[in-house]
Amino acid sequence: MPTVSVGRDRLYAALGRTYTQEEFEEVCFSFGIELDDVTTEKAIIRKEKHLDAEVEEDEEVIYKIEVPANRYDLLCLEGLAQALRVFSREEEIPTYKLANISKESMIKMHVKPETSSIRPHVVCAVLRGVTFTEASYNSFIDLQDKLHQNMCRRRTLVAIGTHDLDTLQAPFTYEALPSSSINFVPLKQVKSFRADELIEFYRSDLKLKKFLHIIENSPVFPVLYDHNRIVLSLPPIINGAHSAINLKTKNVFIECTATDLTKAKIVLNTIVTAFSAYCERKFEIEPVEVIYSDGKLYVYPDLSIYNMDVSLSYVNGTIGVSLEAEEVTDLLNRMQLRAEQSVSGDITVFVPPTRSDILHPCDVMEDVAIAYGYNNIPKRSPASLKPLALNELTDHIKLEIAMTGFTEVLTFILGSWRENFAMVNRKDDKSKAVVVGNPRSSDFELVRTSLMPGVLKTIGHNKDHPKPIKIFEVGDIALLDERKDVGARNQRQLAALFCGSSSGFELIHGLVDRVMEAIGAAFVPISDHTGYFIQPSDEPEFLPGRQASIIYKGKHIGTFGIVHPEVLNNFDIPDPCSFVELNVESLL
C-alpha cells in the first residue's frame, strides 16, 4: 500500500478542523486509510543519517498515511483532504471541467510516427493561473514522485513532465530521434549534453540511473520539443532545464508519455484534478490537442464522466442490507460518487475522472458498504459445530502422554466396593461413591471414584508383560454431589502408572511436570498461586513419605506416589509401582 506523507497542521487546515490523533485514526479506519506513522521532517532526516538528536519543540508533525493502492486520487494532501471533507459531508463533490476554448487557440502536440517503436503515447493538459505556495508546490512534486513509483511502475508505463508554459512556445512535437542528435541542458545542470552522453552521465546518479534501462538500448530516444526546438523533456529520464517550473510559475504545461495509454490518461487526470483547485478558475483545466501523423486527433485530458447503472437489489443483496435508493445515492455522494435514482428504480452512478478504481458495479457496492460502515452491517452466522472444550483438551493431553511413551488403557467404570475402597486402603465415608442398588455381581456394585483400581487390575493381569510397564487412562469417575439435580456428577480424571524393578517415582513425577508444561502451567515456588507446585502428602493408598500433592493455582488437583505395598499385594502385583491421578477439569 502506498504511503502519503502530509503535514498534520496543513492537513487539519485543509479539513477545516483539528482532531486528536485517536479521532483522526477513527476517521481513517472507517474510510479505509490508515495513519501508519507520526513523525517529523527532522526526525526523518535524523533517521536517514542515523543521528540521535534532541527533539525540538517546533518541529512540524508529519502524518504518514497509508492509502489503498488503487486510489490514485488520494496520493496527495489535496486529494486526501477533499475525499475526507466530502466523506464527512463538509463539502460537495467538485465538478471538473475543461476550459471552453476554441479549437484554433487550443495548444497542439504533434506526434511523430517514430515514437511508436519506443513510447507511443502522449497526453497533455494545461493548468492556467496557478498559485503555488511552498507547501502546495512541494505537494505537486511529491504527487508526481508517488505516481511515478506506483501506477507508472517506475516510469516504465508512464513518465510525467511538468513545465512552465510561459517559457515555451506551442505547438509542441513528440518525436523519437537517434540519441546523438538530441542536445539540451537537463534539469539541475548548466551545460548542454548530447542525449547519449547524458545517459553515461546519469549512470552514477542514484535516482536517475534506475530509469536508464527503459530507453538506453533503443536506436531512437523519445523527446519533446517546442516550436523553437527547445527540449521540454527526454522521457522517461529528465526534463529540460529551460522550462523548469518554480514557485512563481503561473501556467503549467503537463505532458505524460507512455507505453500504456489508459494509465497515462489516469495519471494526467489525477494530477490536473488535484491541482486545478489552485487555478484561477477552480477545477477548470485547459485541454491540449494531440495530433498523430495519421491525422487522428485527441483532446486531453479526458474528463468525461462514466455512467454506470447499478441495480439496487444487487447492492442490497450483496451487502446484506435493505437500503432505499435515496439512502444509497446519499452514501455514494459521501464517497465522491454522484449518483441518482434512475427511472427503473435502480441507481445511475456518474463516475468522475478521479475514480479510475471504479471498474464494475461491485466497486460501487463496496463504496456503499464503506459509507454505510462495515461494522454496521448485520452479521449472518453460518451453521457450524462447536467442539466440547473438555473433550478437546482431554484429547490433546492424551496425545502428549502417549508421546512420552505411555500406553493408553480403557477400564470399566463399574467395580466392586472392595476394590474401590478396601483394596486401595481407602475408607468409605459414604460421601463419595454412587452405589448400584441391584448389582448382578460384586463387579457392578458401584461407580468408580478413582481410576486407580482399574489401572492396578490391568497391571495385576499383565504380570508376564516385560517391565517396565507405563500405562495411562483418561476417563470419568462419578461423585455424589448435592448441587446436581440427580445428586451426582462426573469428573474427568487422568491416571498414569509406572511398574518396574524399582518404583519409578521420579519418572511419574516427571510425567506430572510434562502434563503441567503441556497445559502451559509454570512450575512455581510453594505457596505461589500462579502455577503449580508439589508438596508432601499423606494418603493411605501410597507409601508414607513417598507421595506428594499437586497444587495448581492454589487448588489440590491430584496426588502421586509409590503405591503402598499392601495395595500392590491386594492386586497381586509383585513389582513396585508409582501412580498419579489428577483432575483434568481443573486444567481447563
Place this chain on the structure above:
Amino acid sequence: MAEDAILGYLEKNDHISDSGQFAAERRIDHNEIVNVIKSLHGFKYVDAQDIKRETWVLTDEGKAYTATGSPEVQLFLAIPPEGISKEELQKKLDLSVFKIGCAQAAKNKWVEMGKQLVTRKIQHVDDKVKDLLLQIQEGQAINQDDIKALKARKLIVPQTWKGYSVKKGPNYAPKRKKVATDLTRENLQRGDWKEIEFKEYNFTAKGLPTEGGHLHPLLKVRQQFKDIFRQMGFEEMPTNNYVESSFWNFDALFQPQQHPARDSHDTFFLQAPSTTKELPEDYVQRVKQIHESGGYQSRGYGYDWKREEADKNILRTHTTAVSSRMLYLLAQKPFAPKKYYSIDRVFRNEAVDRTHLAEFHQIEGLVCDRGLTLGDLLGVLHEFFARLGMSKLRFKPAYNPYTEPSMEIFSYHEGFGKWVEVGNSGMFRPEMLLPMGLPEDVRVIAWGLSLERPTMILYGIDNIRDLFGHKVDLGLIKRNPICRLGL
C-alpha cells in the same frame, strides 16, 4: 559402633552434652562420632546443636617431647653425677635438644654451666613440660601460665574444636532402619519395605524429564486450525503444488500484469521449469478479454494482456492460486455450494527479518454459494475468530485486486491493549468468477491470514526465526505446550 553408642546412650539418657567428652570417655575417635551425629541428624533420629571451643593441640615438636621427654630433662639426665665437659655432653645429645636443654635447664637452675664441667645443681627433676603436653593431648585443662609458656616455646597451637550436644530427634529409634532412595522389587519380595528408611524427597526440584517425541508448535497450531475449519463444515483443498503458473496465481484472479506483486521483488520466478505447458484455452481467452476490455459489466483494465506473462512459472505467492483452480473446476459442473479451506506454504521474494520469511504458511477459507452477502462474510469471520479466542473484531475497508469489497480484519488484543490486524477478507470480484463460468448469482466470500502470526502471538514469540526453520531451538519444540486455541 559409634551409632550404636549414641542411639543406645540416648535410649536411657536425655542427652549427650558434649560429643568430645562422649568420644573421649568411650575411646572412640571424635571425628567418627561427628559423622554419625550428622547422619542421624539428617534423618531426624537425633537433634544436634553445634558446640564450638578454643582448644590447644600439640605441634610436631610438642608431640615428640611427649615420647622422649623435654629437652631440659634429657639434658639433665645425660649429666653424670661427677659432671661432664660441655663437649662430651653435646656428643650425647641432638644439637637442638642440647641447645634448648641448656637454655631451659639453666633457666630452671638445674645445672651449673662451669668452665670445665657441667654439673647438676639438684639431684632430681620432674618433667613438668612432658606432663603438661600429655594433659593437653588428652584434652585436659591446664592453667593459663603454663599455656603461655608452652605457646611461647611453640609446643602447642590454638585450634577451634567443633562438636555437638545431642538429644533425641522426632524419628528417634534405638536402632536405625536401612536408608534407601527407592522401593525395589527385592524390598517387596523380602518384605523388608516396612523397615526401610527412605531419603527425603526434594519437591522444589522437578522430576525426571520425560522421554518421548514432540510435534512442532507451528504444526500443532495448524492442526487446531484444521479442526476449526472442519467443525465449520469446510473441505480441504489440495495444495501440494508449490510450482504454479502466473496465470492461476495472478491473471485468473484479475490481478493486472503490471501489478507490483508480480515484480521480481516480490515473486520467485522459475528458471526451470520456466513456463507452464498447458492452460484451458477458452478460459484464457475470457481472462484476457476481461483484463483488456472488460465484460460482465466491467470496464476492464484497458491494457494489452500478454500470454507470455501468464505462462511464466512461479513459486505460488498465495494459496489463492489453488482456490482459483478449485473454483474453475467447480464452474465446469452443475453448480453446488462449497466451503473450502487450505493451510500450506507460500513463497515471497522478500528480505528475511524478525517478522518476515521468504516462505510461510497461509491459512485460507472460502465459501461459494448463491446469494452470499457481506453479512455472511462478517458472520463467518466472527464464528471463525471466536474459536481462536478473538471475539472482539472490527473491519477496515482495504484494497485487494481480486476482492471487492475487501476488509482487513482487526481483533482487540487484551494483552497489547490495542486493535491488531489479524487477517484479510473479501468477496471475490465478478471479473474473477464470471469468466470461470460460475452462475451470475454465485458469490464467493473468502479470508486469509498467516499461520505464523497468530502462533507468535499465542506463544509470545517475537522473532519468526525462533518459530520456524532450521535455527529453531529444539528445546523450544520440546517445551512447547499443547495448542489451546479456543480452549
